[in-house]
Amino acid sequence: MRLPIKTRLFKSFASALSFFSFLILTACIESPILHHADADTVTPQAQTEADCPLHFPTAGLCASITWDQMQTEDEPGSFKLKFWDAKTATSDGPYLTPENAVFTRLMMPSMGHGSSPVKTEQLQAADGSLVAGVYHATGVYFSMPGHWEIWIQLRRDRGVLEQAKVDITI
Numbered sequence: 269m270r271l272p273i274k275t276r277l278f279k280s281f282a283s284a285l286s287f288f289s290f291l292i293l294t295a296c297i298e299s300p301i302l303h304h305a306d307a308d309t310v311t312p313q314a315q316t317e318a319d320c321p322l323h324f325p326t327a328g329l330c331a332s333i334t335w336d337q338m339q340t341e342d343e344p345g346s347f348k349l350k351f352w353d354a355k356t357a358t359s360d361g362p363y364l365t366p367e368n369a370v371f372t373r374l375m376m377p378s379m380g381h382g383s384s385p386v387k388t389e390q391l392q393a394a395d396g397s398l399v400a401g402v403y404h405a406t407g408v409y410f411s412m413p414g415h416w417e418i419w420i421q422l423r424r425d426r427g428v429l430e431q432a433k434v435d436i437t438i
């Protein structure tokens with residue numbers, strides 16, 4: 269039996285409607301994802317450890333360590349230490365000299381001891397001028413194998429204002 273023309277029209281309208289509502293529904297499901305993707309490109313991403321390996325929130329600085337050389341049996345190691353503004357700069361610079369004195373301490377947490385002192389000095393260019401925000405740490409010697417912490421400290425007088433560490437296994 270053929271359905272009356274009105275019923276057939278209604279049926280095709282209804283199926284068209286359900287098709288469109290399916291599309292709309294799909295769009296609604298996808299839209300938060302799209303919106304999220306858009307938000308990610310606009311909003312600066314939260315700082316990860318890779319962006320800010322050493323974080324000094326009070327000073328508003330980040331820092332990173334780059335090894336010149338690791339210690340050998342005969343010689344201690346050395347590294348460059350670079351500071352930058354946590355909000356406006358990246359690990360590629362521009363680098364910023366902290367307002368406080370910079371120190372390096374080596375600690376072996378499992379045994380509660382340190383190692384011989386590390387010399388941390390602001391890097392000098394060939395003409396003798398100081399390089400902004402870049403330090404050279406020398407005499408970096410871990411006295412035994414195992415897990416160590418390299419603590420970078422910002423100090424005033426004899427007090428540590430702020431410190432951050434990177435872990436290393438020797």
Ligand SMILES: [Cu+2]
Binds near residue numbers: 376379412
């Ligand atoms: Cu030890």
